[in-house]
Amino acid sequence: MTPARARHRTVRQIFAWPAVIAVLSAAGLLSALLGDGIWDGVSWVVLAVPVALYCGFFRRGT
Numbered sequence: 001m002t003p004a005r006a007r008h009r010t011v012r013q014i015f016a017w018p019a020v021i022a023v024l025s026a027a028g029l030l031s032a033l034l035g036d037g038i039w040d041g042v043s044w045v046v047l048a049v050p051v052a053l054y055c056g057f058f059r060r061g062t
Contacts, residue, residue: 021050 028046031039 024049
């Protein structure tokens, strides 16, 4: 059995998705704090994205 070859990734490739999740989380928190009405719904949807991603990856076992 040969060991798996390490994949070389750039810093941009490593931190791209965490940065997107951070921006979405910040936008959701700001919309919850600064707005009412439709902004509350936007914040719920946007803040549910990281939770859904976590549940999906946890369920997948990654």
